[in-house]
Amino acid sequence: MACQNYIGGEWHDSTSGETIPSRNPAVPSEVVGEVPVSTVDDATAAVDAAAAAREAWAETPGPERGAILRETGRLLAERRDAIAETLVLEEGKTWSESTGEVQRAIDIFHYYAAKAADIGGTVKSSSSRATTLSVRTEPIGIVSAITPWNYPLGIPAWKVAPALATGNVVTLKPAENAAVTATALVECLDDAGLPDGVLNLVTGPGDTVGEALTTDDRVDAVSFTGSESVGDIVYRNAAPDQKRVQLEMGGKNPTVVTPDADLDAAVDIVGSGAFGVTGQACTACSRAVVHEAVYDEFLERIVEYAESLSLGPGMDDPDMGPQNSDSELSSTLEYIAVGRDEGAVLETGGRRAEDAGDGYFVEPTVFADVDPAMRIAQEEIFGPVLSVIPVSSYEEAVAVANGVEQGLSASIVTQNLREAHRFVDDIDAGVAKVNEKTTGLELHVPFGGMKASSSETYREQGDAALDFYTLSKTVYLNY
Missing domain, CATH: 3.40.605.10 (Aldehyde Dehydrogenase; Chain A, domain 1)
Structure with missing residues (x-):
């Protein structure tokens, strides 16, 4: 055309x-x-x-x-x-x-x-x-x-x-x-x-x-x-x-997973938020901030989720399509290399998915034991890369969630009503969600971010x- x-x-x-x-x-x-x-x-x-x-x-x-x-x-x-x-x-x-x-x-x-x-x-x-x-x-x-x-x-x-x-x-x-x-x-x-x-x-x-x-x-x-x-x-x-x-x-959007969270729901919320639309959304979840009490189990399940996703051309309707361009793919692969160099543990993914075709496909990627100060936890990647960050308390989780320059979308997975309300009050983001993924917006309510977003x-x-x-x-x- x-x-x-x-x-x-x-x-x-x-x-x-x-x-x-x-x-x-x-x-x-x-x-x-x-x-x-x-x-x-x-x-x-x-x-x-x-x-x-x-x-x-x-x-x-x-x-x-x-x-x-x-x-x-x-x-x-x-x-x-x-x-x-x-x-x-x-x-x-x-x-x-x-x-x-x-x-x-x-x-x-x-x-x-x-x-x-x-x-x-x-x-x-x-x-x-x-x-x-x-x-x-x-x-x-x-x-x-x-x-x-x-x-x-x-x-x-x-x-x-x-x-x-x-x-x-x-x-x-x-x-x-x-x-x-x-x-x-x-x-x-x-x-x-x-x-x-x-x-x-x-x-x-x-x-x-x-x-x-x-x-x-x-x-x-x-x-x-x-x-x-x-x-x-x-x-x-x-x-x-x-x-x-x-x-x-941009955004560097967190999902906080609390000790009493429904882990099945948490994995789906984080996984769909991180890997949906190939992570190419300003509201995509790029940080899972997980309480140490459920960290190991959550990590195992989110890795399984990532590895279960099918990749391919969009007309085949797979779980995940390609990145939009060679420059976007290269940027994502560069960030993955940065994460490995910084000492984060690459649990799955991290490579160009060549078996999906000649396009700009990258494997859904999960990093574990990510320090909040690492670049992969601070900078927007705009690709299907998730950093899993362990924390020991609600207070630490909120500090980590707020500890970036952006403030677009954020969510918490919890069954604790008090923590849900506290999170809405405490989070520095234009969109705050409880038991929902960071992506997805209703068209009849305001949308926008705080800070550099x-x-x-x-x-x-x-x-x-x-x-x-x-x-x-x-x-x-x-x-």
């Missing part, structure tokens, strides 16, 4: 004329699509188109905007299998994971379609008998949305849908190795009747296209999901114009997303 930019309601080649291949990570020789290498001129044209469409879309009634979002959800459902297959081939997810992500996007568009009719404001009681006091909700304006490759449909959906529902215009820049899937989403919005220029798609490098979309003084807000290092650049680029910024970045400004999803994309105007009407 030859992808194009989508600017002002029309599909265009990049002004550079250059493309790069988006490859199937399970079969790297297979090209899923050719993606435009866009330029600053392309990004500027996209913002031009957004600026031209801004006023008319902001004045479009909420129910009318909602109808387009609802139709987008219907088209996503109608094309579910084709889009899921594209997602499998481009990102590497299993069929089950990919169909789940498509369904998530459908649900997001239906949710914000309903919300669009309720956006407008509130009426408050005035202290004056002759004044009507109200708060109006208005769109912030032009939004740049920059999205990663690991959820190539879900993350664009949860940025674009609330932005459009609230009357904003958007330019979307997906990761270059996720652009074919993002294109499928934009095609659904186009076919749903979205007016020209309201949504624009531009692909290309972050240091040119991304920078242009975050520094253009006409852009009012930037929503970014990706690495901490790039997020810092985005924040600095947006700061001079005081743009509103939403950053969702986030800008700690605005959350995504639910009503929190509406807050990010809107401004409040207080109106005093004296009659």
Whole structure:
């Protein structure tokens, strides 16, 4: 498939004329699509188109905007299998994971379609008998949305849908190795009747296209999901114009296993959190913080869990697919080497899984006796690597869980009600879970991190997303 930019309601080649291949990570020789290498001129044209469409879309009634979002959800459902297959081939997810992500996007568009009719404001009681006091909700304006490759449909959906529902215009820049899937989403919005220029798609490098979309003084807000290092650049680029910024970045997410935990549940919770989506989720569990009373038994069982997982191309629907790229695979293997050098005990995995095929497959990996100060216990790996850390008390477990720079998602497995409540109070994370895996999010509640995992400004999803994309105007009407 030859992808194009989508600017002002029309599909265009990049002004550079250059493309790069988006490859199937399970079969790297297979090209899923050719993606435009866009330029600053392309990004500027996209913002031009957004600026031209801004006023008319902001004045479009909420129910009318909602109808387009609802139709987008219907088209996503109608094309579910084709889009899921594209997602499998481009990102590497299993069929089950990919169909789940498509369904998530459908649900997001239906949710914000309903919300669009309720956006407008509130009426408050005035202290004056002759004044009507109200708060109006208005769109912030032009939004740049920059999205990663690991959820190539879900993350664009949860940025674009609330932005459009609230009357904003958007330019979307997906990761270059996720652009074919993002294109499928934009095609659904186009076919749903979205007016020209309201949504624009531009692909290309972050240091040119991304920078242009975050520094253009006409852009009012930037929503970014990706690495901490790039997020810092985005924040600095947006700061001079005081743009509103939403950053969702990495995590080093723990699951605490207490002495009274149901170990069957604990193994499933940790295993699915660590190895689901090949560990390529910002909310993936990368640290199991286990009380010494159950440490040996838990370790034996989690090793068995890892060794039971099947690997293969996503269309075969194995338990785990490949990593997304050669660079991601190399990074994971480098961290595994670091863990061994640091003295952690490699219990299972640790190698490229060549018997799964020629793709970027790595064995599910478990390290034991990990010291909390080791790099593999401190730095995000973004692969199926689990560090098992022994602790002797609840207090030590929380100290270890909080002892990293990030604070995105965290969970505890316990049957002790007091410890469950204490954990929710004590943990420094934007998402706290009890007897659940660190991955998996409800779409109608806020999502975001603390510390280096986030800008700690605005959350995504639910009503929190509406807050990010809107401004409040207080109106005093004296009659």
